Amino acid sequence: MSVLELDQVSRAFGGIQAVDGVSLTVAPGEIVGIIGPNGSGKSTLFNLITGVYRPDTGRILFQSQDITGWRPYRIARLGVGRTFQIPTLFQHLTAYENLLAAAVEGDWRGAPRRADEVLHLLTLDHVRDERADNLSGGQQKLLELGRVLMRDPRLILLDEVTAGVHPRLREVILSAVRELRDAGTTFLVIEHDMELVRTICDRIVVMDFGQVVATGTFDEIAADPHVMEAYLGRGV
Numbered sequence: 653m654s655v656l657e658l659d660q661v662s663r664a665f666g667g668i669q670a671v672d673g674v675s676l677t678v679a680p681g682e683i684v685g686i687i688g689p690n691g692s693g694k695s696t697l698f699n700l701i702t703g704v705y706r707p708d709t710g711r712i713l714f715q716s717q718d719i720t721g722w723r724p725y726r727i728a729r730l731g732v733g734r735t736f737q738i739p740t741l742f743q744h745l746t747a748y749e750n751l752l753a754a755a756v757e758g759d760w761r762g763a764p765r766r767a768d769e770v771l772h773l774l775t776l777d778h779v780r781d782e783r784a785d786n787l788s789g790g791q792q793k794l795l796e797l798g799r800v801l802m803r804d805p806r807l808i809l810l811d812e813v814t815a816g817v818h819p820r821l822r823e824v825i826l827s828a829v830r831e832l833r834d835a836g837t838t839f840l841v842i843e844h845d846m847e848l849v850r851t852i853c854d855r856i857v858v859m860d861f862g863q864v865v866a867t868g869t870f871d872e873i874a875a876d877p878h879v880m881e882a883y884l885g886r887g888v
């Protein structure tokens with residue numbers, strides 16, 4: 653059974669076809685990288701999967717259930733988590749409180765223990781009682797990921813999660829992703845950092861002008877002429 657299946661999904665904004673007939677299947681425990689030049693439709697794809705936007709056409713299945721057109725909170729409850737490029741934290745709450753707040757709709761009783769596990773996994777134990785606005789940018793990104801982990805999602809969408817993050821914290825994020833994947837979590841990862849894509853992704857999907865133009869392992873897509881054109885032909 654696939655975790656996620658997109659069947660000919662499209663979405664336009666005015667005259668712009670942001671996502672154009674994308675079909676994609678993601679298997680359990682896979683880490684799939686989504687790459688492509690600016691404006692190629694990566695974020696819109698995440699917004700379609702998480703229910704922020706409704707597709708104009710096509711179907712989206714999560715664990716074989718048709719979630720096309722569902723509201724974001726229902727999709728999140730079903731087991732889809734997501735980080736944002738800019739962390740969405742409660743700035744005046746502590747790291748620990750931010751984690752507890754993320755569990756409000758989930759396993760509230762188990763939340764204190766889970767919050768401490770998540771702080772430990774992300775090496776944030778020492779800033780447990782610091783307010784979010786006192787954390788470094790990288791620590792805030794880790795905490796954003798931690799909030800997602802509080803809900804134990806089956807599928808996690810990471811949107812440039814290591815961008816601007818200190819190399820040490822970047823390693824923490826990568827090892828957390830690997831550990832979670834080994835425990836069965838599936839990941840879709842939007843990334844501009846090709847070294848990260850190469851080291852962590854099992855499979856890579858390349859988008860250009862809203863379409864999937866190539867898919868394969870890092871070595872396969874690196875040798876694909878469509879990919880060279882998408883990146884080099886447009887000077888990105």
Ligand SMILES: Nc1ncnc2c1ncn2[C@@H]1O[C@H](COP(=O)(O)OP(=O)(O)OP(=O)(O)O)[C@@H](O)[C@H]1O
Binds near residue numbers: 688689690691693697
């Ligand atoms: N809400 C919106 N209203 C109008 N146009 C939009 C909207 N969201 C996205 N677009 C357009 O759709 C196209 C795809 O944008 P999208 O943000 O999905 O690309 P991206 O690959 O994520 O880019 P980046 O790497 O810069 O984040 C762009 O032309 C963008 O301007």
